[in-house]
Amino acid sequence: MKKLPIIIGLLFIFNLIIKGLFLNHFPNSLSFQEVEILRFMHINPSINDFSFRLINVFIGGSIDAILFYLIFKKTKNLLLSLIIAIAVGLSPWFVVLSRYLNYYLPLILLTVIVLNILPKKLYPILIAALSLASFRFLVISHDLSSIRLFSIIPDLIRVFDFRTLFFQGDPSSPMLRIPLTGFFYYLDILAFFSGISYLFLINKNKELKTFVNHILLLGLFLFLILPADLLMTQRGELIFLWISIINGLGYYNFFDILRRKSIFFIYIFVFIFSVNFLFTAELFINHFDKKNSSEWSYAEQSTIKYLITKNNEPVYMTNQSDKLYRYWQFLKEKNMKATEVPIDQMKELCKNPQNICIAKKEELSFFDIKKDDAKEKFGNFDGLPIYFILPAR
Amino acid sequence: MFRSKRNVVIVFFVILFLSFFLRFYKLSSIPNGPEWDEASVGYNAFSIAKTGHDEWGNKLPLIFSAFGDYKNPVYIYLSAIVIKVIGLSIFSTRFINALFGSLLILIWYLIAKLATKDEKTSLLTAFLLAFSPFGVFFSRIAGDGMMLSVFLISLGILFELMYLNKTKWIYYISAIICLLLSLFSYNLARIISPILILLILFLNIKFVKNKLIYIPIILICILFFFLVLKQSNISLQSRLQYVGIFGDEKGSVLQIKEMREHDKNSLISKITHNKLTVYLITFAGNYATYFSSIFLLGFNDNQLVYESQYPPLFIILIPFFYLGIVLLITELFKKTDSKNRSARLLLLALLFIAPIPAAIAEGVSGKRSLAMLGIMQFLSAYGLIFFINILQDRSRKKTITIILTFLIAINLFHYLFFYFFTFPQKYNKYYASRESRICQFIKNNYQDYDYFVYSRRINGFAYIFPLFCLSYPPDQYRVTRSYIKKDGWFTVNSFDKFIFPDEINSNFINGLINEKNKKIAIFLNEDENKNSPLNIKNTKTTKLPITSEAHNELYLYEFQIL
Numbered sequence: 001m002k003k004l005p006i007i008i009g010l011l012f013i014f015n016l017i018i019k020g021l022f023l024n025h026f027p028n029s030l031s032f033q034e035v036e037i038l039r040f041m042h043i044n045p046s047i048n049d050f051s052f053r054l055i056n057v058f059i060g061g062s063i064d065a066i067l068f069y070l071i072f073k074k075t076k077n078l079l080l081s082l083i084i085a086i087a088v089g090l091s092p093w094f095v096v097l098s099r100y101l102n103y104y105l106p107l108i109l110l111t112v113i114v115l116n117i118l119p120k121k122l123y124p125i126l127i128a129a130l131s132l133a134s135f136r137f138l139v140i141s142h143d144l145s146s147i148r149l150f151s152i153i154p155d156l157i158r159v160f161d162f163r164t165l166f167f168q169g170d171p172s173s174p175m176l177r178i179p180l181t182g183f184f185y186y187l188d189i190l191a192f193f194s195g196i197s198y199l200f201l202i203n204k205n206k207e208l209k210t211f212v213n214h215i216l217l218l219g220l221f222l223f224l225i226l227p228a229d230l231l232m233t234q235r236g237e238l239i240f241l242w243i244s245i246i247n248g249l250g251y252y253n254f255f256d257i258l259r260r261k262s263i264f265f266i267y268i269f270v271f272i273f274s275v276n277f278l279f280t281a282e283l284f285i286n287h288f289d290k291k292n293s294s295e296w297s298y299a300e301q302s303t304i305k306y307l308i309t310k311n312n313e314p315v316y317m318t319n320q321s322d323k324l325y326r327y328w329q330f331l332k333e334k335n336m337k338a339t340e341v342p343i344d345q346m347k348e349l350c351k352n353p354q355n356i357c358i359a360k361k362e363e364l365s366f367f368d369i370k371k372d373d374a375k376e377k378f379g380n381f382d383g384l385p386i387y388f389i390l391p392a393r
Numbered sequence: 394m395f396r397s398k399r400n401v402v403i404v405f406f407v408i409l410f411l412s413f414f415l416r417f418y419k420l421s422s423i424p425n426g427p428e429w430d431e432a433s434v435g436y437n438a439f440s441i442a443k444t445g446h447d448e449w450g451n452k453l454p455l456i457f458s459a460f461g462d463y464k465n466p467v468y469i470y471l472s473a474i475v476i477k478v479i480g481l482s483i484f485s486t487r488f489i490n491a492l493f494g495s496l497l498i499l500i501w502y503l504i505a506k507l508a509t510k511d512e513k514t515s516l517l518t519a520f521l522l523a524f525s526p527f528g529v530f531f532s533r534i535a536g537d538g539m540m541l542s543v544f545l546i547s548l549g550i551l552f553e554l555m556y557l558n559k560t561k562w563i564y565y566i567s568a569i570i571c572l573l574l575s576l577f578s579y580n581l582a583r584i585i586s587p588i589l590i591l592l593i594l595f596l597n598i599k600f601v602k603n604k605l606i607y608i609p610i611i612l613i614c615i616l617f618f619f620l621v622l623k624q625s626n627i628s629l630q631s632r633l634q635y636v637g638i639f640g641d642e643k644g645s646v647l648q649i650k651e652m653r654e655h656d657k658n659s660l661i662s663k664i665t666h667n668k669l670t671v672y673l674i675t676f677a678g679n680y681a682t683y684f685s686s687i688f689l690l691g692f693n694d695n696q697l698v699y700e701s702q703y704p705p706l707f708i709i710l711i712p713f714f715y716l717g718i719v720l721l722i723t724e725l726f727k728k729t730d731s732k733n734r735s736a737r738l739l740l741l742a743l744l745f746i747a748p749i750p751a752a753i754a755e756g757v758s759g760k761r762s763l764a765m766l767g768i769m770q771f772l773s774a775y776g777l778i779f780f781i782n783i784l785q786d787r788s789r790k791k792t793i794t795i796i797l798t799f800l801i802a803i804n805l806f807h808y809l810f811f812y813f814f815t816f817p818q819k820y821n822k823y824y825a826s827r828e829s830r831i832c833q834f835i836k837n838n839y840q841d842y843d844y845f846v847y848s849r850r851i852n853g854f855a856y857i858f859p860l861f862c863l864s865y866p867p868d869q870y871r872v873t874r875s876y877i878k879k880d881g882w883f884t885v886n887s888f889d890k891f892i893f894p895d896e897i898n899s900n901f902i903n904g905l906i907n908e909k910n911k912k913i914a915i916f917l918n919e920d921e922n923k924n925s926p927l928n929i930k931n932t933k934t935t936k937l938p939i940t941s942e943a944h945n946e947l948y949l950y951e952f953q954i955l
Contacts, residue, residue: 286655
């Protein structure tokens, strides 16, 4: 098919737009995980430039394009493949995971590549499983004790809970949770049931069924081997990919039924989906950062932005402010210095008005300073202040 | 085995016998009791049986004020009959729910038989319901008559299926009456039954030959409508504000405020974050829970009474439950006769309407979703029998049947062990265990003391327990009590020898002691004991710890005024 490369290209661009638009603003601060990866890669970005996130945007786009090609190869059904690719590409969990730097998105890429390039006789599912296991133990962590077999069943129960999936989102932490919504759109719950019935009752294509089942099996395997304390979005990513594919099948099924009735119903359906999409987009753009500002270290980065404006004044912070110090080490501009000191030494240092002293809320009583007397205060978006710039005394 | 009618009857009666046994065995002691709602229901029924008035002196009321929570009347009136015959006790208070919980098996056996015409599915439905964790648990507590409510709704469904089968007007009217009656049994029916009635009226339009049947139906509906109207403004409204997601101080409303603050109250935020959208999302999320793993596989471990702490279905049945739903939906679109399709539509409607009362409340609740009982077991049985029937290979069919039977048996015995052994040990303390001990003490020592004092910190409605356990004469209670009504709730301060202060401290005791030679029994919980009035002048004080059970510490102080 001649148009195929064009469609794949367009799909890739579509993904770049969805995942890469306003990359510097949403999320508007660095996660601690990103700091760790960037340090590992020896990249020191500026505090306002998150272009390194493009790595994941490209990975996200590639996953969707490869997935489209894979499904097309198996079904020879362009519309079905396209609907699945759009459903996956627009899935809220996938968009969020593609908009910040993390180790976990490459695992999906690895899976779809292995499933795509290896011929059947080489048992691609086994090789994919082996690759996932290798990546997990070599790159993410080689700590076996982080696998907790006994909690697998209750954790899986939570993953497959409809409320979690479609209305509530990640229960393990709000970090990657779009407020008021789940891993998927509300409308996806209908598509999910439609997709399940399509896959098992209507679909006659065995290859498609096998592929979808393989994704689920690999998802369960990855869920099993990844550390139990990971966020559910990361740990269950292949399971979510499976659900997104099922949703795509469901939307195709709806489309198939509706087009036989009247084209008008399709317009209505597209309109309802668009409302759902815009509603979720509003939640992501206007509320994701504000609601989750603590998880995205908003307070630390606001403090550092302030310190950068203070040029070369010596900065002192207590050992209690370790998280701030680690962000500082990473985000400070050249020649700027900050020192972590024990709290009793700091009292003496703060007497010098040239020094900038930072303390946490619980340490203020030690300096005999009230909250309102602080020179500057920094907190999470709508939370109480956490870091205080102390006045010279 | 099921080809002979005799065998079917024998198997059915064995199941029915077992269901009665599971619901009546140790009914008074598992769970512990009486829990405060049970005590209230029991005493009001006792009061009706003795005097024809409720505890507040209202003659044959349509709704019982009780603590100010307005209890529905059907369960109380039926209990009054039982209490008239065998006296007031935990057993007699729970009797009606246990009885109707057992008879529910018969109703669902008949529903399954009418819907599927298959003996195996019907017997399996009856079996699964007989041993159902929700079925057993909710039949063994009085509550506000929740099991009676489910029974009446199910009976309504049965009559409608019988009408669809034989088109006799008596079934039609009986279905409507049962559903209308359920409105007065438990609040969940107030949402489910009106929708079912409308659906039945709609479904039956094309089958009604003699339009005159609508005259009695409309008259009955009008009568019930007025009865509901008479009590609805005081009961349902207060109930919804109390338990629902709609109150102004509830999480969803606070969420709107937070979201709008993020957007600085912009127009977009007003369009996207308002009561309609947030209520709708909260409701949809709650609703989805009742078809999800959190509910279907949920082993809760909370301190709530009226929660079974066990999943509603046996775990192995869950895939068959989903399969049953898919099958019923698929059959809806097949070209069968319209009566058959109406029957399936009615059953599906029941399944999808049943979680609504729970979805408009906060948290996951078994009791509010209890109307799913019966239909869940039917769909599981339907799915399971279908699954076994599609297996063509005979030996495979046999093997899978044996494996499934084995797994169901394991789950069944696990549940029975949980309910009759683990549950009493772990959860009895939440079922007014402390109040029961006080009751027992009062019962044995009523004549020995001049006053019994315990604060409402032991129980908010402490007065109901001595009333219940002494079967205290209602006429005498009404004359001697002193009470106030605050924020819609009744607070009884004292009656006869009993005093229930807000808090017990030295000042209170000193104020009480003004007559010589009086003997007073004071019960204190752990907190009160820490600040106990030990140094009361001119008294002889004895401290007797009654129980040191965790969360339920109870101490008795005996004062003899010198």
